Amino acid sequence: MLLDSPAFKPVVTPEVALSIIQKSIADKGWPNYELGDLKLVYTPYWLFSFDVLGGESAPTGKIALNAYSGELNEFIPMLLERPLTKTKQTDEAVQAEVEPTSINLAEAKTISSIKVAAFAGLKPEQVNTSAFTKLYVPTYRVWASVAGNDVKLEIDAALGAPFGLEQIPGKPKGWNDAVGDTLNKMKSPTGWMDLISKTIGSVFGGAVKGDKNSRNLLLIMAVVLLAGFFLFREGFNTGSVQLECHPYEQYLGPKPFLGLGERKINPAIVGSKLEIKGDCNFLNTGKESTTSTAQVKIVVGEQPFGFGSVTALNLPPQDSGGIPSTKNFTIQWDGSPFENYKFVYEKVI
Incomplete structure (x- = not known):
């Protein structure tokens, strides 16, 4: 299907999106749940810049207005900072749904100042908006029945970031859960x-x-x-692909006592967000070319704060001259820079 404006090209496949959702629910402690049909949805957004006029501080920035629902979204501008491909053609390999543009450009210009002002606790006349651009964002969407509730979960098809997990409560862990967690940790x-x-x-x-x-x-x-x-x-071999992910050195704290355990994360402050960058190395030890995806997370204890995913396509076998493929990642999240953050990763496919 040909769109009227550019869209981010999906990088995450339906299989990877489903794996991320299943793993995320399992991390909440719920082994039994039901999932509906996973579908790829293209949502229109109006991306625009804003300036706050007057006052002691004059913040500026970019934000996106959902052209279907009218909600503001801070995540969409982050996608523009990534080396993502844009196209006006929807993914032909997946049956996709395109949400209609319920808010046109004139309406977006009218309500954007009101929306930003309400979001920031200001008066509409204090906010100036400009540079409106329309784009579509592909998202995998599925309804899940878990913990006695039906919740809508979404996976960003460009980066693999999950949304809606806060609706699922964490399940108290018993003895069997603790043993299972220990065995899972022994895999990485x-x-x-x-x-x-x-x-x-x-x-x-x-x-x-x-x-x-x-x-x-x-x-x-x-x-x-x-x-x-x-x-x-x-060595740790997850299937036919060996995986190693780590943040760059500038985001790591001092080494712990005896050099054992994980180093704490020292995130950078970028605007109103905390951020780390790093890379993942994929090595195909199998006999045929394959594709692999890693999920990277920032956690405090068992609570996830930031997500990301990295995909290596068409990895050649090591014995045919294949070398490790290095893919960069960036994780941004909301929170205090003084929390005891840790970085974790795993292969999801």
């Missing part, structure tokens, strides 16, 4: 380092408190570290 190097650091921390805590089992300190440390050593020596 970051998970192993987290387990090792927590185990050593618990043992040291017992020693400081005079725990009668503290005499086993060295034995426990040796067992844990030896297990980690042999596992790391074999």
